[in-house]
Amino acid sequence: MGDTATTHHTKSANNGANDNQIGFKSRVSVIGSGSWGSVAAKLVAFNTLNLSSFHDEVKMWVFEETLQSGEKLTDAINRTNENVKYLPGIKLGKNVIADPDLDNAVEDANMLVFVTPHQFIDNICKSLVGKVRSDAEAISLIKGMEVKIEGPCLISTYISEQLGINCSVLMGANLANEIAEEKFSEATVGYRNNREIAEQWVQLFTTPYFMVTPVQDVEGVELCGTLKNVVAIAAGFVDGLDMGNNTKAAIIRFGLREMREFCKLLFSSVKDDTFFESCGVADVITTCFGGRNRKVAEAFARNGGKRLALKHLVHKLNPDIRQIVTLLFLIHRSFDELEAEMLQGQKLQGVTTVREVYEVLRHRGLLELFPLFATVHEICSGCLPPSAIVIYSEKKNIFPV
Numbered sequence: 001m002g003d004t005a006t007t008h009h010t011k012s013a014n015n016g017a018n019d020n021q022i023g024f025k026s027r028v029s030v031i032g033s034g035s036w037g038s039v040a041a042k043l044v045a046f047n048t049l050n051l052s053s054f055h056d057e058v059k060m061w062v063f064e065e066t067l068q069s070g071e072k073l074t075d076a077i078n079r080t081n082e083n084v085k086y087l088p089g090i091k092l093g094k095n096v097i098a099d100p101d102l103d104n105a106v107e108d109a110n111m112l113v114f115v116t117p118h119q120f121i122d123n124i125c126k127s128l129v130g131k132v133r134s135d136a137e138a139i140s141l142i143k144g145m146e147v148k149i150e151g152p153c154l155i156s157t158y159i160s161e162q163l164g165i166n167c168s169v170l171m172g173a174n175l176a177n178e179i180a181e182e183k184f185s186e187a188t189v190g191y192r193n194n195r196e197i198a199e200q201w202v203q204l205f206t207t208p209y210f211m212v213t214p215v216q217d218v219e220g221v222e223l224c225g226t227l228k229n230v231v232a233i234a235a236g237f238v239d240g241l242d243m244g245n246n247t248k249a250a251i252i253r254f255g256l257r258e259m260r261e262f263c264k265l266l267f268s269s270v271k272d273d274t275f276f277e278s279c280g281v282a283d284v285i286t287t288c289f290g291g292r293n294r295k296v297a298e299a300f301a302r303n304g305g306k307r308l309a310l311k312h313l314v315h316k317l318n319p320d321i322r323q324i325v326t327l328l329f330l331i332h333r334s335f336d337e338l339e340a341e342m343l344q345g346q347k348l349q350g351v352t353t354v355r356e357v358y359e360v361l362r363h364r365g366l367l368e369l370f371p372l373f374a375t376v377h378e379i380c381s382g383c384l385p386p387s388a389i390v391i392y393s394e395k396k397n398i399f400p401v
């Protein structure tokens with residue numbers, strides 16, 4: 001299980017004495033400013049203001065966009081101290097400074113918090129090569145993975161390889177809007193081998209309403225955060241089909257089992273205890289009840305249900321298969337469309353992740369051992385109807401025999 005957290009030295013309590021002993025103040029930058037990115041900046045900014053070992057200011061890189069009012073998002077954040085688009089109504093802390101210039105945002109920072117949707121990390125890392133301090137430490141809050149020709153690559157590994165710096169992870173049952181309102185939750189920091197660095201991250205993120213536990217299992221922690229989004233989509237299908245709580249509980253259990261098998265397939269070092277941390281079972285539960293992946297998957301299933309009904313109707317009226325396909329194409333609302341319509345710029349991770357997971361399993365000839373993951377992908381890509389999520393068959397074997 002996780003270890004205990006570190007002690008804090010407050011600025012007021014130490015009167016700066018701690019700075020003199022250490023002789024160095026850490027400078028933190030947050031790379032990303034979506035809903036979780038903004039909450040991460042708020043958590044960190046609370047601590048940098050109060051802890052003597054940090055500079056007060058926290059720079060937050062913003063992927064610039066123009067709001068409907070015509071104002072730049074960065075200007076609006078700096079004017080109101082709120083992320084008016086991705087986290088409206090929440091003050092981030094006066095010491096959070098939004099910056100649309102990536103190079104400028106990371107300049108001088110020795111603690112880099114990466115928190116963008118995973119599909120953008122490739123470009124971000126490429127443009128940061130040679131721009132970050134060589135002694136910088138990174139942490140990834142990103143739930144997703146990169147799939148390269150050589151195979152799957154964790155985002156933390158990708159950041160490390162691209163930028164030549166160590167990268168830890170922070171994952172957990174963390175719905176951004178709830179933490180923004182300072183409702184209690186906990187998280188897990190996954191670290192490789194440097195306990196001292198892990199404690200610095202714990203110190204930087206811990207607040208009275210956010211409890212952080214370090215665990216020496218970076219792969220297990222990160223893969224839990226990544227794979228739970230696939231289970232969330234399955235849970236959304238169950239909700240969309242009004243199948244009830246018992247079915248959802250079954251899906252959660254199957255999902256957790258496949259998560260564990262997939263983690264161990266990729267990294268035999270992954271610890272069983274990690275699944276009992278916030279990054280494991282707790283994140284699966286919260287995401288299957290309150291997450292965006294669940295929400296959009298529910299809409300997809302409801303829409304898919306209508307689509308199937310129409311398919312039968314159209315089939316009776318007109319047997320011409322091409323017309324049916326055309327009609328289906330027009331009627332069907334894809335995950336991309338639903339995401340754009342329902343999330344106003346926020347991004348889903350689960351649909352991309354399950355495609356990536358499917359590729360890994362297909363490449364290794366292991367699809368049959370992961371029926372839930374395989375079925376979620378086949379439903380997302382339109383090969384199966386949402387109801388297939390609980391269809392028992394010898395081939396699929398979703399329910400245990």
Ligand SMILES: NC(=O)c1ccc[n+]([C@@H]2O[C@H](COP(=O)([O-])OP(=O)(O)OC[C@H]3O[C@@H](n4cnc5c(N)ncnc54)[C@H](O)[C@@H]3O)[C@@H](O)[C@H]2O)c1
Nearest residue numbers: 033034035036037063115116117120142143175176346347
């Ligand atoms: N929101 C949550 O509750 C939550 C909680 C824990 C972890 N996470 C994870 O945090 C990561 C970031 O998610 P989020 O919720 O902060 O973001 P979000 O989905 O709320 O917002 C999308 C972000 O992507 C940015 N963006 C759009 N196009 C871009 C581009 N081309 N390049 C770079 N950035 C671009 C937008 O400006 C915005 O900041 C994800 O991996 C997510 O799974 C989210």
Ligand SMILES: O=P(O)(O)OC[C@H](O)CO
Nearest residue numbers: 172173174175291292293
């Ligand atoms: O809203 P989701 O589905 O991206 O999930 C948010 C968090 O990852 C839950 O911990």
